[in-house]
Amino acid sequence: AEGICNITMDSNSITMPMSDPNAWATAMNNLGMPPMGMTGQQLMPDFDPNLGMMAGITPLNPMMPGLSMVPAPVSQDVPVVKEIIHCKSCTLFPPNPNLPPPATRERPPGCKTVFVGGLPENATEQLIMEVFGQCGDITAIRKSKKNFCHIRFAEEFTVDKALFLSGYRVRLGSSTDKKDTGRLHVDFAQARDDLYEWECRQRMLAREERHRRKMEEDRLRPPSPPPIVHYSEHECSQLGDKIKDDSKFPEAVRVLFTWLERGEVNRRNANNFYSMIQSSNGHIRRLTSEKSQHEKEMEEAKDKFKSALAGIVAQCESHCTRLYNTAYTVYTVNI
Known part of the structure; x- marks a missing residue:
């Protein structure tokens, strides 16, 4: 980010004489660029890119990112560069970027506690709070007599910020004493107090889910019949x-x-x-x-219906036959 800011500041501080636009246009034409001013206006309306000295190359826009006026965008694939971190009572020096990243355990569910090893022998809880308090709110620190401690954060996402400090070399003040230096190793803690809280929360969520399902089943279940009273004379x-x-x-x-x-x-x-x-x-x-x-x-009704239907069909057939014979007779007479 600092490098980008420096590039922008240096670019803004450059002043180029624009009294002779022809010289500027000729230089850009030789590079295969469309002659454009610093503000983006075209200096030569009849510019032909094929007349440049670098024929066959697509003309470039000096205002595009990566050229002098606009800084190139930072790629997401570029690895994060660790820098020196200055604290009030100590200084953190980043590890060698050519070395592989420090190994970590598999992330346990609901982890809010980290193990920090490689602390200086003269490190205090105030120093630990000063270094790791920048990652997020700390609820508890358990420091051992040896050079390690356990830090419990208030939020789960702050553990990732603490893991970023793994591999840093710590130096207390400007001392070069071996007891005042150490190399941090930050990893997920194995013995954690927050594991019980996470399990309790999971059980609570499971109970809520069961209660929700039971309420849904009760809502969809058909109503039960009314209860039957016990025997009595009445x-x-x-x-x-x-x-x-x-x-x-x-x-x-x-x-x-x-x-x-x-x-x-x-x-x-x-x-x-x-x-x-x-x-x-x-x-x-x-x-x-x-x-x-x-x-x-x-x-009986079916039998009556069948007989009635048979009579209707017989009458219909007789009428149709009579009508056909009459029509045939009339047709024969007319012929």
Whole structure:
């Protein structure tokens, strides 16, 4: 970014005399470029690119990116160049760009804690907070007596910023003492406190998903039938009336079957159940006889319909035959 800024500043500071546009146009023509001014206007309206000294080359636009006026865009494939990082009490020197990047473990799910090794022996928690606090909010630091520590961040994405510092060489102040220098090794932590929090969150999300699915299933499930009351003298008398009613007979039979399945029959109410069963049986016999009568009437109606239809067809055929004979006779007479 600094190099791009420098290029832009140097380009803006260049002043070229434009008192003789012909000389400028001749120089650009020899390079195969269309003669254009610094502001983009065309100096020679009748420019022919084939007259240049570099014939066969597509004319270039001096205002395109990569030429002096506009800096070239930065490619996304270019590797990130690590630079020196100056902190308040230490300095971080980048690793050799020719060396391979430091190896890291496989990223565990929900990781917010990093392992930092290679710290200087004289490093303090304040120094660690100063260096890694630039990556994001730190919630806890566990420093060992040896040259490593564990840093837990508040957000998961800040771990990637901390991994960027892996391979940097740390120097405390301007000291050259070996205890004041070290090479950082940043990696995903194995023993993590946030693993339990991540598992709790996953279980909570799973519970919410199960609850959501259950609510959706309950919404799509057909409504349950109304509950059937238990046997009593009052309900028994009402059920006897419902059995005699054709519109309420199916519901009454279902209640009677439920009472029998529950085992609510005993010696005291056996007569009541017997009378209800007899009444149901009589009702079913009546319905069966009515069904037979209706089927018989249906068959008679079908026979009548068939006979009537056969008579209509016979009459239609006779009328058609008579009409045909009459028409044929008239035609013969006219001939």
